[in-house]
Amino acid sequence: MLERLIRMLIKEFIQVLRNPRMRAVLFVMPVAQVIIIGYAVNTDVRHVPMAVYDLDRTPATRDLVARFEGSGCFDVVRHIGSEPEIQEILDSGEAKAVLRLNRGFAEALSGGGTAQAQFLLDGSDSNTASVALTYAAQISGDFNRALLGQRFARTAGVRVDAEPVTVVSRAWFNANLDSRHYFVPGVLAMIVAVLTIILSSMSIVREREVGTMEQIMVTPIGRLEFILGKTIPFAMIGFVDVAIIALISVFWFQVPLRGFPPYLFLGTALYLLSTLGIGLFISTVSSTQQQAMMTAFFFMLPAFMLSGFVYPIANMPKIVQILTLLNPIRYYLVIIRSVFLKDLSLGVLWPQMLGLLLLGGTMLLLAASRFRKTMS
Amino acid sequence: MTDAAGSYAVTLRNLERRFGEFVAVNRISLDVRQGEIFGFLGPNGAGKSTTIRMLCGLLEPSSGEGTVAGLDIRTQREEIKRRIGYMSQKFSLYDDLTVEENIDFFSGIYRVPREKKAARKDWVLDMANLQEHRHTRTGLLPAGWKQRLSLGCALLHEPRILFLDEPTSGVDPLSRRTFWDLIYEMASQGVTVFVTTHYMEEAEYCDRLALIYRGELVALGTPSDMKGSLMADQVLSVSCERPHEALGVAAGLEGVRDAALFGRDIHLMTEDAGDLAPRLRQVLEARGFQVGTMEPITPSLEDVFVSLIEARDRADGSQQEFKA
Numbered sequence: 276m277l278e279r280l281i282r283m284l285i286k287e288f289i290q291v292l293r294n295p296r297m298r299a300v301l302f303v304m305p306v307a308q309v310i311i312i313g314y315a316v317n318t319d320v321r322h323v324p325m326a327v328y329d330l331d332r333t334p335a336t337r338d339l340v341a342r343f344e345g346s347g348c349f350d351v352v353r354h355i356g357s358e359p360e361i362q363e364i365l366d367s368g369e370a371k372a373v374l375r376l377n378r379g380f381a382e383a384l385s386g387g388g389t390a391q392a393q394f395l396l397d398g399s400d401s402n403t404a405s406v407a408l409t410y411a412a413q414i415s416g417d418f419n420r421a422l423l424g425q426r427f428a429r430t431a432g433v434r435v436d437a438e439p440v441t442v443v444s445r446a447w448f449n450a451n452l453d454s455r456h457y458f459v460p461g462v463l464a465m466i467v468a469v470l471t472i473i474l475s476s477m478s479i480v481r482e483r484e485v486g487t488m489e490q491i492m493v494t495p496i497g498r499l500e501f502i503l504g505k506t507i508p509f510a511m512i513g514f515v516d517v518a519i520i521a522l523i524s525v526f527w528f529q530v531p532l533r534g535f536p537p538y539l540f541l542g543t544a545l546y547l548l549s550t551l552g553i554g555l556f557i558s559t560v561s562s563t564q565q566q567a568m569m570t571a572f573f574f575m576l577p578a579f580m581l582s583g584f585v586y587p588i589a590n591m592p593k594i595v596q597i598l599t600l601l602n603p604i605r606y607y608l609v610i611i612r613s614v615f616l617k618d619l620s621l622g623v624l625w626p627q628m629l630g631l632l633l634l635g636g637t638m639l640l641l642a643a644s645r646f647r648k649t650m651s
Numbered sequence: 652m653t654d655a656a657g658s659y660a661v662t663l664r665n666l667e668r669r670f671g672e673f674v675a676v677n678r679i680s681l682d683v684r685q686g687e688i689f690g691f692l693g694p695n696g697a698g699k700s701t702t703i704r705m706l707c708g709l710l711e712p713s714s715g716e717g718t719v720a721g722l723d724i725r726t727q728r729e730e731i732k733r734r735i736g737y738m739s740q741k742f743s744l745y746d747d748l749t750v751e752e753n754i755d756f757f758s759g760i761y762r763v764p765r766e767k768k769a770a771r772k773d774w775v776l777d778m779a780n781l782q783e784h785r786h787t788r789t790g791l792l793p794a795g796w797k798q799r800l801s802l803g804c805a806l807l808h809e810p811r812i813l814f815l816d817e818p819t820s821g822v823d824p825l826s827r828r829t830f831w832d833l834i835y836e837m838a839s840q841g842v843t844v845f846v847t848t849h850y851m852e853e854a855e856y857c858d859r860l861a862l863i864y865r866g867e868l869v870a871l872g873t874p875s876d877m878k879g880s881l882m883a884d885q886v887l888s889v890s891c892e893r894p895h896e897a898l899g900v901a902a903g904l905e906g907v908r909d910a911a912l913f914g915r916d917i918h919l920m921t922e923d924a925g926d927l928a929p930r931l932r933q934v935l936e937a938r939g940f941q942v943g944t945m946e947p948i949t950p951s952l953e954d955v956f957v958s959l960i961e962a963r964d965r966a967d968g969s970q971q972e973f974k975a
Contacts, residue, residue, distance in 0.1 A: 282759030290747050490743030493707045494760045495733045 279496055283504025287478070291508060300474075305466045305516045306523065312462045313528050316585075318454045320406040325349040326370040328361060333381035339392070339418055343374060348410040361395065371397045372407060384422065448616045456530050460611040461584045463520045464604055467513050467543070468550050469575065475509045475554030476567040484563055502643055506551045513550070517543045524615070534614035538624065542610035545628055548635025549603035555642035583608050606630040659718075660685045660812050660843035661706060666715035668701050675701040677866040678715060683845060683859075685811075688838050690857030691847040692956065698866040699847040700739075703816050706845070707737050720812055733761075736805035740817040742797045746790030750781050750800060753789055754807065761808035775803030778833065795826025802833060813837060815846040819853065831856055851953045862956060869959050877955045884908055884958045885924040886950045889917045889931065890943040897940050901931060909961065918948075920958055 291297050325343065329336050343349045352370050355361065364370045375393040383390040394411050398404045482488040491501065521539065524530040553574065561567040580586065581595065582604035588596055599605050606627040613619040621628070661683035668676040676698040683689045693699050704710040706719050708728030717724040720734045744753045754772050763771050776782045779799035781792075789797060798818065805813065815834075819827040831853065838844055838858075846857070854860055855874055862870040862877075870877060891897050898917050902910040906927050909920040921927045924947040935942050950958070 278762055279760055282756055286745065286748065286752070286756050289752060290745065293747055485746075486739070486741035486743045487745060489709065489739060489741070490737070491760075492709055493732055493735070493737040494757070495729055495762075496760050 279500045280504055283496075283500060284507060287504060287508040291478075291512070301470065301512055301516070302519070305470070305520055308466055309459065309462050309520045309523050310527065313455060313459050313524070316455075316458045316462065318402065318458075320403050320410070321347060322350045323348060323372055323403065323407050324352040324370045325372040325374060326353045326355050326361075326364050327351055328355050328358075328373060328375040330378045331376050331380040335381035335384055335390075336376045339376070339415075340374065342414050342418055343411075346410060346414055348407065348414075365395065365397055368397070371400075371403070372411075387426070455528055456616060457612065458584075459524045459528050459530050460615045461608055463517060463524065463611060464546070464582075464607050465579060465584065466520060467516055467546070468578075468604060470516060471509050471513045471547060471550040472554045472557070472575065473568060473571045474512075475506060475551050476557035476561065476571055477564045478509075479505055479555070479558035480561050480564050480567045498643065498646060502555065502646060506555065509554070510544075510547045510551060513547050514540070514543060530615055532615055533618040534616075535618070536614070538621070539611060539614045542607060542614070542624075542628065542631070545631035545635055546603060546607040546610075549631060549638055552635050552638025552642050553603075555646065556638060559642055559645040578602055578604055581605075600630070601634065603631055603634050606634075658685065659683060660687075660720060661689075661845060662718045663702075664716045666702070666705065666717050667713050668698075668705060668710060669713045674866050676705070679863065679866075679868045681861055681868065681871055683843060685843050686838065686841045687858040688834065688844045688846065688856065690854050690860040691845065691863065692849065692854050692860055693847075693863040694849060694960075697863045699863060700816055701866075702863070703814050703845070703847055706731075707735060707814055708732050733808075734810055734812065736808070736810040736813045738798075738801050738805040738813075738815050738818055740820045742794070742801045744789050744797065744801055744804060747788065749786050749788055750776070750792070751785040753800065753804060757804040758807050763808055771807050771809075775800070775807060778806075779803045795822050795830075798822055798826065798830060799833070802830070806837070810842070812843045812845065815844065817847055817849070819848070819850065827853070851951070851956070854952050862959060864960050864963055867963075869963055870955075874952060877952060878950050882950055882955050882958060884920040884922060884950075886948050886954055887919045887921055887924040887927060887931075887945065888913070888948045889919065889945050890915065891917070891935060892941045897935060900935060900938060900940075904931060904934065906930075909958070918954070920954070 291301070327340050329340065340351065344351050349372065353364065355364060355373075361373050361375070365373060373393075373395040375395065377391055377393075380390045380392070392415070394408075396404050396408060396411075479488075482491065517539070521532070521536075525532050554571070557567050557570045557574070561570055581588075581591070581599045582602055583599070584604065588599050588605060591599070609627045610624055610631075613624060659682045661681075663682075664680050665678040666676060666680070667674065667678050679698075679702065691699050691702065701710065705712050706717065706724060708724065708731050712725065719731045722731045722734070724731065745756070748756065751772070754775055758768055758771060776785060779796065779802070781787075781796065781800060784792065784796075789800065792800070802815075802818070819830055822830070827850075834844055834846070834856075846853075848854060857874065859873050860871070860877060861868060889897075889901070894912060894915055894917055898910055898912055901907060901917055901919055904927070906921050906923065907919050908922070911918050919927065919931075928945050932942050932945060
C-alpha cells in the first residue's frame, strides 16, 4: 500500500513541478490574483464625483458644500452654472451626484425657516447610490444640528445640546468597515477552490486522454492508492497556497489575524476534502480535459455567487438559502472570516466544520465509488 | 495446478462482449498453451483489442468464461493483473518523466522486491538499449525506443504471460524486427506471449494463430495449418504475356473465386486447380495469349485470410438474402 502510494506521489509531484506553466499556475497566479483582487474587489464608497449648482453663493451654502467635501465621500469635480448642465454632467458620468442649492438658501436659514437643498443621484449603480445617499443624509443632519445649536445659543443665550438622544454606533470586528478585510479572506477561498477543483479533475482526465490510464489499470494498483496519489499532491499544494495567501493578506493588506491560526488549517483541510471530492467526481464524468474544465466552471460560477462571498446569504430567497447548505464554500467563508476577524472558538465554529466534513466526505465517497479500474 | 485451466496460460469459453446492440466479441472459445507465441489476427475493428482487454481485466465480459494463468477473468481480475504484463499500441508511459523515472514508477507499482529493483532496472535499460539515455525525457525518444522501454516496463515484475496489443503499429520495420527478437527471447524463457497484430509477416512469427473477423473466431491453427488444411481454396499461379488483359479473361471463368495480379503473375483462387488449369490454358490460347507455366502454389497467409474472410462474407451474405 505505502510503496505504491509513495511512487504515485513522487510521480505526480515530478509531473506537476517539472512543468513550468504548472508551477506558474500553482504558485505565481495565486499571489498575483490575491494582490490584484485585493485592491480591486472593494465595495467601499469613497470619492464619489459630485457637481455643485449653487445659485445662492453665500457663506451658508459654502459651508454645506465644504461639509460634503470634507466627509471624504464626495469630491466636488465642477461648479456648474445652468440648469441643462445638470442633465449633461449626469449623462456623461463626469459626476455621479449633483447638489443644487437654490437662491434664498441663506435667507431662509437666518429667518428661522426651512431651506431647500436638492441632491440628485445617479442610481444606476444601486449599491453605490444608496451608500452615497446615506452619507448625504448624515452630512445634512450634522449641518442641521450645528445650525440648531447656534440658534439655541442665540435665542436662549445658553449652550444647549441640539439633540437629547444620540446613538453612538461602533462596528465590531471591522471597526472601520473596511471591505477589504472582508473580501481578501474570501479571495483565498476562491483561489484554493479554483486550483484544486480544476487541476485535480484535469490531472486524472489527462491520464485517460493520453492513454496512461489504461496502462495503470492493468497494474495491480489499488483504487484507493490511485485516488490518494492523485489528490494528496493537490491537497498539499492547496495548503501551501493558503499559507502564502494568508501571509499576503496579513502583511500586505494588513488584514488582522485575530483567531487561532490552526483553525484556519483545520478548516482548510476539511474544505479541501470537498473541493478535491468535487474534482474527482468531475473526472469520473468527463472523458476529455476540455469537458472537465467546462464542468468545473459550470459548477464554480453559481457556487461562488451563492456562497456569501459577495452577496449575503441572508438576502437570498428562503429556498436558495436552503440550497446553499450544499455549498462547501459557504462554510469555509465563515471559518476563514472568523479566523481573520473574529477569533471564534470551536464551540461556535463546529457546525461549519461539521458541514464541510459531511459534504466533503460524501463527495469523496461518491466520487471514489464511481471511479472504477475498468474501462467504458 | 491440477485442473485443466492450469496447463493452459489462457482459456476462453464462449466469451462474449456487447456494447449495447453491437456484439464486439461473439462467443469465442480457444486455449493458449504455456510458453507459446499466440497471434491474434484480424482487420481493424474485428474485436482483437476488446478480447485482450477482457483478458487483462480492463473490461468485463458480457457472458462466457475465461481464465488467465488459471485465474477467472470475471472474479480474479486483480490477481491476474499481478501476474501479467500488458503493453498496448499507445506506448503508455509518462512522456514527462525520464526513462529511469518511468522504470522506478512501474517497479514500485508492481512492488518488485527491493533487493531485485536495481537488477531489474538494469535489465530493462540493457534490453531496451537505453543505458545512455536513462536521464532523457521519455517524450523525446523515437517511437521504436519508447516501444522497447514500454515492453521493458511491462516485464519488470517478470510476468509469465505477456499481452501485446498491436505492439508494433507505427514503428519502422527495423525496430519491428528487433522487437520481435525480444519477443522470441521472452518465449524461449517460457513466457507465454499473446499478441494481436494486423501485419501478416508478424503472423508468420507466431506458433499458433487465431483469425477473428467481426467478433467471431474464423480460424485457429499454426501458420502451416492455415496455409494447408484450413485453406478452402487452392491458388493457381499463371504466368503469361499481357497479364493485365489476361486477368480480365481469367476472372470471368467458371470456378474462379478471385483473381489478382502478383508481380507479373496472375493468382487465381479456385476450389479445384486441377480442373481449372486445362480449361484456362485453352481459353487463353484461343484468345491469342502466350501461356507460360501454370502451377498450384502454397498460399501466403494473406491469401489464406483474404479467402477465409471472403468465404465468411459470402456465407453471411447468403444468410441475409435468405432472411430477406
